[in-house]
Amino acid sequence: MALHPLDQISAIPAALRKRLAEEYWITSVEELIATARSSNAQYGSGLAALALALGMSEANLRALVEFVRQQSPPEALSFSVPVSIEHGSGLVLGDYRNPDAAAFSIPTSLPAEVPPLGDLPPPGDQGVRNTCVAFALAASFQVVSQAPTPLSEQFLYWACKEVDGVPGDHGTLPLVAFEVLRETGICLAETWPYAPSPRDHDNPGHGPPPPEAQSEAPLRRVERFHPLPPNNINVLKDVIAKGWPILVGLDIREHWEDSWQATHLGRLRPALPGERDRGGHALCLLGYRNDPSAPGGGYFIARNSWGATWANGNSDGPGLCHVPYRLMHSNGLLALALERVRVATPPPRPPDASVGKAGQAAQAAPDLAQLYAEAKELHTRMGLLVERLAGLLDPSAAPRPNPAPAALPDQAERTSAPSRPAASGAAQALKRGASGPLVLLSGAQGSAGEQLYPNGLMPEGKPLLQIDAATAARLAQGKAGQESREHQSLYRNKAYYATNHFAGTIAEVDPSWVETARWAVVINATEPASLLKAIWPLIEHRMRQMGHATPKVDFREGETAGAWYQRHTNAGSLTLQRKDWGRVPPVLIYTPGERAGSWLARHKVGQGPVDPARGVPYYLLLLGRPGPLHDQDQAYIPLSFQYDLDFFWAVGRLCFSDELGQHRLVDYTTYAERLVGFEQLGDAAAAARLRPEVAYVGTRHDMDMATERSADELVRPLAEWSSTADALPQQRGIGHQLLLGATATRNNFERLLSGGSDGRPPAILFTACHGLGLPLNHTDLLMHQGSLVMADWSGIGNVSRDHWFAAEDLGNLSGGPKLEGSFVCLFACYGAGCPDYDEFIFDASMERPRIAPFPLIAQLPQQLLLNGALGVLGHVERAWTYSFSSTEGARAQTQGFEDIIGRLLQGRPLGDATDQFNTLQGQRAMMLTEELNNIKFNKQVEPLELAQLWVARNDARNYIVLGDPAARLPYERPERLLT
Structure with missing residues (x-):
């Protein structure tokens, strides 16, 4: 991805840039901001800890970070946030002692780079269990056996826990794991699939394994491994250059799980003062690369076991990370290299002459089972061959070295040792089938202001998506920007009738009735x-x-x-x-x-x-x-x-x-009956049950551009408009309440939902917050996607469960929620729902990332409706700042939301009052279509201009009304002039 180097910011002294790079591998604007916003167990924030480490005052460093942020303003922001996710670890050292470095010869000639060995699929996720050793060793076995067929970490960890003497699910000892793999072996993952939960201290291995797993495991065993000095960088590089993967140990520091530098880029750096130490963790070193910008002059390429959504932006592939030489030298706990493995196939059993036909049929079963096992392995290899051929046929694909093909077994047993890999350029990042936050950056160094951000957060506090103008423009001109003739006609019709002041209905029909x-x-x-x-x-x-x-x-x-x-x-x-x-x-x-x-x-x-x-x-x-x-x-x-x-x-x-x-x-019945009951009260009685006000709730998190803009350019202007004498709320006698910035806490929000001081809901509740965007494998995705992140999250570090308000929290309100007859607008990513595949991006050369098991309507608006709200206006997918800013740069364009609020206060039905968003979508779609047509006739269009139109069109499209579109607030409507 294209990062913006700190050396382009002249306000940062050269000596300070050098310290940031050499000590903490902070070389870009993005990494500096991410480090400042990370959590710190002792000092509260990465900003405070970094200031201490640099010998600066926190105020001076904050001023510098703020200046850097303002020098790279995003053109569009999306509203979503990073969530705290529990990851397992599990490296137990016991009384292990590292070998003496003096016992190893010094290599005289090393390649500058060894790309990742083995061409493995993206790593699996160990979940909450402490099974990292099993994952690292299984990956090492895959590399050395030259067969990337997934192996059963489940079996290996179970076998280790049977003999390691470590109580509960607290991990295992690497030497025990190597010995188990030498004596017992390992089966295929499909024979006994891995379960990432629960963490069971009574049965940590989740045993017993199925009988076929125990009979299959001896076919795959370790033959030779040896310990290495973990702090001798040249020895580690020499071993990797020979084609041997290395299981290494490092302590998990706080930034691994909390800073975008690690959770997205996969850069592990020396820890800041005060960072929490979670204990030992095993990784599998697969390659290295000399790089003068990294501490120590280069970094190792390591495979983690936290799945492909962690470090999904790593340049060598999702789930991989970069360990600087200096970090390995100073903090390496152990290193064990796997040199040779044995993969055996049992010879067929000879037929028994004493059995009849029935016995012959029974005798055939083991042979069929063996044929099936060999067929499965051949199927996997054929799949990889097809992928490689596809890469050769794709001229846009960057070259990636492949290890020598594994020979098919021609005897009862074969021994595998990897061939020496050739040095080449950086391995191509794995992009297909990705999930989680998207990073779509062209790699070209463009203006800092050409990067676009949506308003939403992952559990780790990082944005749901980053995209720059060049990439967005390319996508707009490709499949993602194409409109069918049907849609082009639809946009033209809507634009025409909107321009000529036609409502949604023909002239004889009043849409308000x-x-x-x-x-x-x-x-x-x-x-x-x-x-x-x-x-x-x-x-x-x-x-x-x-x-x-x-x-x-x-x-x-x-x-x-x-x-x-x-x-x-x-x-x-x-x-x-x-x-x-x-x-x-x-x-x-x-x-x-x-x-x-x-x-x-x-x-x-x-x-x-x-x-x-x-x-x-x-x-x-x-x-x-x-x-x-x-x-x-x-x-x-x-x-x-x-x-x-x-x-x-x-x-x-x-x-x-x-x-x-x-x-x-x-x-469904509850909603129908409550709505009917409310409307049958009559307008006067129903209005008396509502507090005559619009309640505005907007968070503004520290060093968070998305909510800074939504607070300053959307919520605050709307509140000021509500107070203006000639504005419709004042004309109708409707007041307003404002929870903005530090006051938009969960506690205050819950008090508002509970009816406040008089037990009545506001007529309209308008929220502008980060929406929770959970990764695909998160257990709470279906019930918590789109939940509102409140001001309890400072903007520093990960978002935890206490920070967001979810559907289930409505049931825990003191006295129950008071929402009957109100209307709610949720300006947040996934506030209304979430598709199964990302609707924001589609490129012919990239699979659409899956972001949910199936398309869903978010639970929070469902529960708001169930508890009495007439309707909810929300956003499917990411919500962007283009909802209140123009593509030409005009900000604080709140007219669309003012129009909706005004029409609702006029008693117009929900579906009619929200029609302005459809007009806006049609206009922006037509503008984009016209520009794309102009490009065909050689018009020169700036990438940023095209990108803005493309993102803005998508943003306007995805607003939907949940609830009955004919429901209305019980206020007097304009006189029905037409019949």
Whole structure:
């Protein structure tokens, strides 16, 4: 990735830059800021600890860091944060003594670089268990055997715990592990897969293993290994240059898990004063590279066991890290090199002449099992061969050296030792199938201001995504920026009607009144009809509002929505058009795979101002999940359908799901009944239950550009607007409450949700915070994705559970949440939901990173609706500062949010009040399309300009309404002039 060197910042004295580089490997603006924002157990922050280490005052260093930050302002910021994740360790030294360095000869000729040995797949994740030794040794075995087939760390750790004498799950001794691998062996991972949890002190190895694992393990054993002096850098380099991987030990220091320098770049540096020491950890050294910028003149390339989301931006591949020579020299705990292994195949058993046909069949079973094992290994090697051939066919791929191919066994036993690798350029970073935060930087040294940031955080406190203008411009011109003819027509229509001041409906229909604009439910044909039954109280209520009686309906056990619809519409011959209106329930069917345009065409309607009498009402409530739970699942309505339909129609969605994505039918009914009950109070009585105010909540974390901008350019201006005499809130007698910066704590937020001093909710709750973006393998992703990170997180170090407000916290509020009748806007990454694959980026040469097991609606807005909120406006995917700034550089552009708040306070329905975002999306999409067309005719466009348009279009697209789009605050509406 392209970092911005500190030597380009003239305000930093050369002597200080030299100390930062030589002592702490801090050579870039990004690393300096990340180090300052990291946690420190003793001194509270990396800023304080670094100031102490440099002999500076904290105030002076803060001023310098702030100056550096301002010299590299991001053009766009996304709202998400780093979360504290527990990683296992597990290196136990016991009475181990390192060999004397004098016993080793000094190598006379070493290559400047040895790329990572073995061409291994990305590393696995040991989870919370202390199994690092098993992971490091299994990786070493894969390298030496020249067969990257995953091996069972589960089996190796179990076998170690049977004999090591170390109580509980506190790790194991490396020498014991080598001896176990020599005497007992190891089986394949698929024979006994690894389980990253639980950490079980009564049964740390999770045994016993399956019988086939024990019978297979002796086929793979260590033959020769030897200890090395861990502090002799040249000896370690010489061993690696011979093709031997090395298991090494280092103490885990705080920055490994807390600083972007380690968690993203994979740079392990000498610890700052006061950093927490978590104890010993085993890594597998696979290569090295001389580099004068690294402490000691170079670094080792090591394989960690914390998965591919840790250090996912490392230049040698996700999950790998760089250990400076100086750190290894001063802090290395041990080093054990693996030189030779044995991989055996048992000879076939001779047939027994005394058995009959039945016995012969039984005798064939072991032979088939052996053939199956060999076939599995051959399949893995063929897969790797295909990947290598694909790399050769891709001219854009950087060359990567491969070890000599392993020979297939031609006898009962073979012994493997690695060939000496050739030195070459830096190994190509693994990019396919990545998950977690994205870093898409071109590598070209551009203006610091050309880097774009979304507003969101990972558990470790790092941004969810980084992308620079050059890369974004390339993506915009490629597959990611292409628009179909259908979409281009849609954008043109929306832009035209918005320019000519047309509302979402035709002139004769007032969209503020459901009586004339009409309302219907949209449900997937394959969903159970019980989903319709669950919200039937709301359907009946809306039908009464629209002036006709509810048709007689019934629900049959196990019936699909499609079959139910056919029964109640005379096989589809009765529609919601003018001639049939009132004769059938307001239900429309979505057929799996339909796009919005084709769905409308099936109902004989096109994209444009809505005439509800043609058969598709203006207010549409989508029922169900936003995506499939598995490959065969068709019972969903995709987010893309909602985005496109929302251009002219007022669309909302109801989805109440558990941690497995299954419907919670009782929650659908609860929402329907609460909404109907609130509306049946009448406006005057319902309004009395609301506090007449807009509550603004905005965090502003230390040294955090995203929330600095959202606080200063969005929340504060909105609060000031609310106080202006001629602004609509003041005209309507609506006050405001402001929790900004240090006051936006969890405690204050919970007090607000509990009804404050008078037990009533605010009419509108508006939040602008970091949204929690958890990595794909995090156990809390499904229930906590998009949770709000409050001011309890200082901006320093990782985000912990105490810092964020999640859906489950609503149930713990004293006296319960008070939300009945309110409207909530969540400006945060994943505030409304999360797709399964990253929607922000798609490049033909890169797989779309998976970010969730399946597309989901976030749990927090689900629980807000369940506890009485009428609706929630939120963002699917990352939220960016382009929501309140223009692509031309104008900041604090809060008009769109002012318009939404104003329309809601006028009593307009939610779906109609939020229409401005659709207009903005259409305009930005048209601008991007026009620029891309101009490029075809040789117009010279700045990468930053194109990148801004591309990101801004994506940002505007992903706002959605959750809840009934026809719900409204109980305030007086403008007089209905049209009928």
